[in-house]
Amino acid sequence: MTATEAPGPFLTEDRLAIRDLAREFATKEVLPVANELDPVQGEIPMELRAKMAELGFFGILIPEEYGGLGLGLSEYAVVVEELARAWMSVASLIARGQQFTAGFDEGQRRRYLPAMARGEFLSAFALSEAEAGSDVANLSCRATPDGDGWRIDGQKMWCTFADGSDYLQVFARTSPVDPAHRSRGVTCFLMPKQRGTLPDGVTGTPVRKIGYHGWKTWELSFDGAMAREVVGEVGQGFRIAMGDLDTARIHTAARAIGLARGALEDAIAYAGQRVQFGRPIGENQAIRFTIADMAAQIEASRALMYQVCTAVDAGMPSPVQASMVKLVASEMAERVTSSGVQIHGGAGYTSDFPAERYWRDARLTKIFEGTSEIQMRIISDALLGRPEARA
Numbered sequence: 217m218t219a220t221e222a223p224g225p226f227l228t229e230d231r232l233a234i235r236d237l238a239r240e241f242a243t244k245e246v247l248p249v250a251n252e253l254d255p256v257q258g259e260i261p262m263e264l265r266a267k268m269a270e271l272g273f274f275g276i277l278i279p280e281e282y283g284g285l286g287l288g289l290s291e292y293a294v295v296v297e298e299l300a301r302a303w304m305s306v307a308s309l310i311a312r313g314q315q316f317t318a319g320f321d322e323g324q325r326r327r328y329l330p331a332m333a334r335g336e337f338l339s340a341f342a343l344s345e346a347e348a349g350s351d352v353a354n355l356s357c358r359a360t361p362d363g364d365g366w367r368i369d370g371q372k373m374w375c376t377f378a379d380g381s382d383y384l385q386v387f388a389r390t391s392p393v394d395p396a397h398r399s400r401g402v403t404c405f406l407m408p409k410q411r412g413t414l415p416d417g418v419t420g421t422p423v424r425k426i427g428y429h430g431w432k433t434w435e436l437s438f439d440g441a442m443a444r445e446v447v448g449e450v451g452q453g454f455r456i457a458m459g460d461l462d463t464a465r466i467h468t469a470a471r472a473i474g475l476a477r478g479a480l481e482d483a484i485a486y487a488g489q490r491v492q493f494g495r496p497i498g499e500n501q502a503i504r505f506t507i508a509d510m511a512a513q514i515e516a517s518r519a520l521m522y523q524v525c526t527a528v529d530a531g532m533p534s535p536v537q538a539s540m541v542k543l544v545a546s547e548m549a550e551r552v553t554s555s556g557v558q559i560h561g562g563a564g565y566t567s568d569f570p571a572e573r574y575w576r577d578a579r580l581t582k583i584f585e586g587t588s589e590i591q592m593r594i595i596s597d598a599l600l601g602r603p604e605a606r607a
Contacts, residue, residue, distance in 0.1 A: 238298035250303035255567040274313030275333025283330035288529035293470040300474025305430030312338040318459030319448030340381035353398040359388035365444035378434040404453035405443035417441030427576030465542035472549035479556030517545040543591035546581035553578040
């Protein structure tokens with residue numbers, strides 16, 4: 217147990233109990249499955265999803281009145297770190313039951329949130345396109361009124377879990393682009409479907425990823441697919457897409473910290489077992505100092521995450537701080553997991569050890585939920601003002 221894991225102002229006894237529950241589950245249930253399935257790109261088993269639902273992991277952020285646990289972002293981050301230490305994909309899966317609900321009206325909340333909390337109504341987020349990644353407002357997928365619904369046509373990229381989810385949350389243009397207000401005219405649609413399939417009018421091709429295994433990420437084609445339910449107001453979907461980003465970025469920071477911790481713990485174990493020149497490599501100063509540096513970087517990132525979570529739970533959210541912790545933690549995770557591979561030497565470059573999994577998945581944390589460059593732009597704009605404002 218490290219210093220920040222001891223009881224204190226953040227890790228209260230209740231949060232320690234939640235952490236210990238998540239840690240036991242991750243160690244006993246998730247890690248063995250990850251070690252078996254990730255090297256062969258197998259998918260997260262349904263039995264594992266069912267156990268996660270039983271523990272309430274899909275409803276941490278959902279209010280009790282809707283069947284959730286009614287906890288805060290602090291508890292969510294604690295659980296996410298533990299799950300990511302075993303398999304980042306599993307730590308990501310729990311978001312599909314409680315994030316991406318900004319814009320739900322009261323009827324939708326009562327209709328869908330209880331099922332989400334039970335892990336029975338999980339989402340896939342269809343926002344990005346080939347030309348609309350960091351520049352989300354550039355999306356061109358369109359929705360046209362058709363009877364009592366909307367006909368959706370166009371392409372989507374990076375839609376993870378499109379097949380395994382219970383619904384797609386699709387963002388499409390319902391009015392032409394206004395050059396002066398590019399984010400306007402985008403609408404969010406909720407498209408229920410059968411788990412294990414794509415909706416009628418939607419076809420897809422799995423993306424050939426180097427990591428983030430356990431589920432598929434899709435390129436989707438919408439050809440007259442019908443959507444009959446709008447989330448929020450027509451034309452206000454961009455605001456909904458951005459509405460959960462603070463939570464998503466803190467979620468990513470927790471995932472990055474979990475990956476880095478996995479790399480650290482495995483490196484410590486390997487350094488004690490691997491013998492070269494007649495002694496364990498953990499007796500060599502170079503290895504010892506590398507491990508010390510890995511641990512310090514993790515602790516610093518975790519401390520910032522705890523600070524940001526505390527502010528959000530106190531009703532003082534800060535998009536800039538959310539960007540800071542996402543930036544700091546994801547950059548840290550790539551460095552630390554790379555050090556973990558180095559300590560393993562040649563063995564770290566094989567799929568026989570989880571070290572390379574942590575490294576591959578950590579690299580993704582610098583890209584999704586806004587690249588490191590986008591986070592730096594958000595932070596610098598807050599500090600210096602937007603460049604065009606000074607022109």
